[in-house]
Amino acid sequence: MEPIIEVKDLYRSYTTYRGSLRKQKITVEAVRGISFSVQPGEIFGLLGQNGAGKTTTIKMLITLLAPTSGTCRVLGYDTFGQEKYIRPRINFIFGGESGVYRRLSARDNLRYFANLYRLDPKERERRIDEILELVDLTDRADNLQETYSKGMTQRLQIARGLINDPEVIFMDEPTVGLDPLGAHMLRQVIRRLRDQGKTVLLTTHYLPEAEELCDRMVILNQGKIVATGTPAQIKGDAATLEDAYLNLIQKGETP
Amino acid sequence: MKHLFASRSHNKPPFLAESFTMPRSVILSTMILQMKQSYARNMFQFCLIANPILNTILLYEMFRNSGQENFASYVVLGSGLMAIWGCICFSSAGDINRERNIGTLRVIFAAPAGFPAIIVGKILGNTLLSLVSLLISQITATVLYQAPLALISPGYFCIAMIALVVSFVVISSILACLLTLSRRTTLYMNCIEIPFILLCGFSFPIEILPSWLQTISRCLSPTWAVELLRMSVDGVTDSSLFWHKLEILAILSALYTLFAAWLYHVMDRRIRIHASLEVS
Ligand SMILES: Nc1ncnc2c1ncn2[C@@H]1O[C@H](COP(=O)(O)OP(=O)(O)OP(=O)(O)O)[C@@H](O)[C@H]1O
Ligand SMILES: [Mg+2]
Numbered sequence: 001m002e003p004i005i006e007v008k009d010l011y012r013s014y015t016t017y018r019g020s021l022r023k024q025k026i027t028v029e030a031v032r033g034i035s036f037s038v039q040p041g042e043i044f045g046l047l048g049q050n051g052a053g054k055t056t057t058i059k060m061l062i063t064l065l066a067p068t069s070g071t072c073r074v075l076g077y078d079t080f081g082q083e084k085y086i087r088p089r090i091n092f093i094f095g096g097e098s099g100v101y102r103r104l105s106a107r108d109n110l111r112y113f114a115n116l117y118r119l120d121p122k123e124r125e126r127r128i129d130e131i132l133e134l135v136d137l138t139d140r141a142d143n144l145q146e147t148y149s150k151g152m153t154q155r156l157q158i159a160r161g162l163i164n165d166p167e168v169i170f171m172d173e174p175t176v177g178l179d180p181l182g183a184h185m186l187r188q189v190i191r192r193l194r195d196q197g198k199t200v201l202l203t204t205h206y207l208p209e210a211e212e213l214c215d216r217m218v219i220l221n222q223g224k225i226v227a228t229g230t231p232a233q234i235k236g237d238a239a240t241l242e243d244a245y246l247n248l249i250q251k252g253e254t255p
Numbered sequence: 256m257k258h259l260f261a262s263r264s265h266n267k268p269p270f271l272a273e274s275f276t277m278p279r280s281v282i283l284s285t286m287i288l289q290m291k292q293s294y295a296r297n298m299f300q301f302c303l304i305a306n307p308i309l310n311t312i313l314l315y316e317m318f319r320n321s322g323q324e325n326f327a328s329y330v331v332l333g334s335g336l337m338a339i340w341g342c343i344c345f346s347s348a349g350d351i352n353r354e355r356n357i358g359t360l361r362v363i364f365a366a367p368a369g370f371p372a373i374i375v376g377k378i379l380g381n382t383l384l385s386l387v388s389l390l391i392s393q394i395t396a397t398v399l400y401q402a403p404l405a406l407i408s409p410g411y412f413c414i415a416m417i418a419l420v421v422s423f424v425v426i427s428s429i430l431a432c433l434l435t436l437s438r439r440t441t442l443y444m445n446c447i448e449i450p451f452i453l454l455c456g457f458s459f460p461i462e463i464l465p466s467w468l469q470t471i472s473r474c475l476s477p478t479w480a481v482e483l484l485r486m487s488v489d490g491v492t493d494s495s496l497f498w499h500k501l502e503i504l505a506i507l508s509a510l511y512t513l514f515a516a517w518l519y520h521v522m523d524r525r526i527r528i529h530a531s532l533e534v535s
Contacts, residue, residue, distance in 0.1 A: 014530055064361055066527040080527060088367040097358030103291045115284045116366035116373070160362070 002076065003037035004168055004199050005044070005061065010034050010070035012056050030056040032223035033070070038201060038216075040167075043194055045210045045217030046203045049249060052220040054203040058170050061201070062092045074168060088117065091166035095176035099157040102146040106137050106156050109145060110163055117164035131159045134192075136185060150177045158186060169193065171202040175209065187213060211241045221249055277372035285376025290384045292353075293346055299384075302342040307388040310334030311395040314458055328405060328488040331396050333458030335389035336481060340457065342385035343378070343423060344448045347431050350377055371428075371519055378427040382420055407490030411497060415483035418504055422476040425511045432518040436525060456481055476511060479504035 012031040017023045031053040038044045046054045059065040060072050063083035072078065077085045093099070100109045107128060114124040132138045135155040145153060154177050161169060171190075175183045190200055190213055204210050210217060211231045219227040219234065226248050227234050231241055238244035293299045311334040318330055354360040363373045396402035406412055434443060452458065454468065455477040461469055472478045479500050491497050525531065 062361075063365055064527065065530060066524075083365075084367070087365055092361075092365075094358060094361075099358040099362055101288065101292065101359065102357070103295055104288065112284055112288055113362070113366075115281055116363065116368040118278065118281075118367060164367075 001039055004040045004075060005036075005038035005201065006071060006073040007037065007057070007061075008035045008071035010057070010060065010072055011068045012053075012060060012065065013068050030223055031060075034218070034220065034223070034225050036218050036225065036228060038199060040199055041194060041197050042215045043190060043200045043202070043213050045214035046201065046220065047205075047207070047210055047217055047245065048203075048220035051222075053223040054220060055172055057220075058092070058172050058201070058203065062090060062170050063087060088164065089166060090168045090170065091161045091164055092170040093157055093161035093172070093174050095154065095171070095173035097157075098145070098153050100145055100153065100160055103144060105142045105144055106132065106148075106159070107141045109156060110159060113160050113163050119164065127163065127165070131162050134162070134189060135159045151179050151182045154178055155182060155185070158189065162189075166198070168199045168201070171200065173203055173205065175204065175206065183209070207240075207242045207245060211235075219245060219248055226251075277375060278368055281368040281372045282376040282379065285373050286380035286383070289350070289377040289380030292350075293342075293381055293384055298349070299342060299346060302338060302345060303385060303388055304391055306341055307334050307338035307392040308395045310337050310458075311392045312399065315396065315400055328485055329458060331392045331402065331405070332389070332481075332485060332488060334395075335392040336457040336484075337452050338388035338392070339382070339385040339423070340451060340477075341448060342388065343381055343427050344430075344444045344451075346381045347378065347427055347434060347444065350381075351431070351435055370523070371516075374428060374431050375424065378424050378431065379420075382423050382427070386416075386420075406488055408487045411487035411491045411494075412484070414501070415480065415487045418483055418501060419477070419480040422480040422504060422508055422511075425508050425515060426476060428515040429511060429518060432515060432522045436522055436531065451475070451477070454478070474507070476504055476507040479507065 010031055011029070011033055013027050013029045015025060015027050018026055030051075034053075034057065036044075046057060048054050056065065060067050061074055061079055063074075063079045063086055066080040072080070074086050075089055077083075079086060100106075101112070104112065110128045110131065111124065114128065119127065129138075132141050135158050137152065137155050137159065140148065140152065145156060148156065154174075158174065161171070175186055178186060187209070190202070193200055202210075202213070214231060216230050217228070217234065218225050227244075234248075235241050235244045238247065294303075311330060314330045314334050351360065354363065364370050366373070393402075393404060397404070430444075430447070454461070454464075454472045455475050456472065457477075461472045461478060464472065483497065483500055483504065486497055486500075
């Protein structure tokens with residue numbers, strides 16, 4: 001089967017300047033030659049320490065960031081240059097920020113985003129009701145977002161990420177800020193997406209969650225892949241995934 | 256590491272075609288959303304309401320002894336226009352930052368509707384809302400100075416008003432593109448606000464500027480829109496002159512639109528290569 005996400009020898013560096021008079025150029029190599037592919041219908045995990053390059057990788061996949069070099073393809077298209085074929089068919093959720101408008105109710109937020117994805121009005125209302133139900137916001141759907149708690153906002157963001165019925169959905173630490181019930185809801189949403197044949201790529205710092213959800217995963221360290229496989233393969237002989245993870249990361253740090 | 260930016264061959268997206276097929280529903284819904292958001296902000300309310308009142312008072316006092324015949328049109332129109340321009344400047348600088356902070360910037364940037372349609376919707380929302388300032392200037396002038404409502408050619412006034420909105424939207428699109436290329440947006444907006452007011456003749460005729468500055472004025476589309484507006488307020492005596500100015504404005508706006516479309520194309524690539532919009 002053709003992979004739905006294909007990353008080959010992908011690099012991304014950031015150049016920043018420090019100082020105002022004599023500018024000092026600083027280059028950070030955030031992603032340093034990673035390769036992996038994701039099959040349709042998989043739940044794929046991207047794990048790694050803070051600064052490992054997970055968000056950078058996701059941003060390149062969702063057409064927000066150009067690769068410095070290498071291949072980065074989603075649904076068979078280059079994410080830089082052919083983005084207009086990708087954007088209608090994917091969506092993304094970033095944990096820890098609102099991603100929605102304060103002055104609008106949940107329903108109006110979703111209406112607006114549905115509009116940006118060019119859904120037709122009839123389909124739109126049906127879909128909004130369905131998603132509100134899914135993320136358990138139906139009761140508060142007509143209150144302004146500014147009256148929501150953090151977790152409710154996060155649920156609304158999840159709803160926003162599903163509005164266009166995406167074939168591939170990218171989630172960067174989606175459970176941040178959710179209570180246990182909310183996190184459980186999200187895991188159920190993710191499984192349901194898989195049952196519908198959708199592909200999910202997610203990052204998380206919560207290893208049991210990754211182990212429970214992911215079909216396959218890669219572990220990144222300092223911009224490079226240090227392990228790849230099913231959770232069982234990565235765990236190997238270690239007692240838990242966390243032990244295996246710590247071994248991998250610490251091995252990478254001692255030269 | 257190989258850098259592919261320079262060598263990568265791109266099928267150039269037909270950026271002109273794209274900019275002319277903006278989905279109207281997206282522009283409209285963005286416009287309404289933007290009006291709600293802007294109106295809720297104190298700074299915008301200040302620009303919209305307090306600013307035209309203060310401007311009207313100041314301009315009235317300045318013009319009182321100027322010997323100008325039609326000073327009413329300079330006072331009311333001038334302070335209204337200054338306030339409109341202020342609203343547009345400060346919101347185009349701030350809106351992008353606000354969207355960035357709440358995390359919606361990357362959502363609207365990557366939406367299939369196209370970022371240009373969303374930018375135009377936002378600008379249109381701010382511009383239409385800011386027209387209220389004109390009304391407030393008139394009310395201030397009437398209440399404080401018993402200035403009568405001077406509007407001699409209402410038909411022409413409507414046309415001039417539409418021309419003004421179009422020219423502001425087009426020029427703000429250019430500014431929005433330039434601003435998203437840089438992070439020091441607020442600084443630049445502050446630098447740009449006053450020169451435009453002076454160069455485009457919002458509050459005094461540009462004929463009093465030295466001729467090299469007038470050349471610049473003539474290249475700025477709002478100058479023409481303002482002249483049309485002023486003609487219609489004072490009464491259009493020479494209708495062919497009105498249409499001639501409108502023609503020039505249309506040509507300038509068309510050129511500006513082409514430039515904005517090209518600029519957007521450049522910006523769209525740059526921000527993803529340099530990670531500068533912090534959508535990334
Ligand atoms: N816009 C940027 N400009 C400069 N450097 C950046 C930028 N974004 C990320 N970086 C750097 O790139 C590296 C990778 O960052 P990235 O956000 O991809 O990590 P991450 O794996 O998502 O980490 P976290 O778990 O903390 O979210 C870090 O060293 C970071 O400082
Ligand atoms: Mg991250």
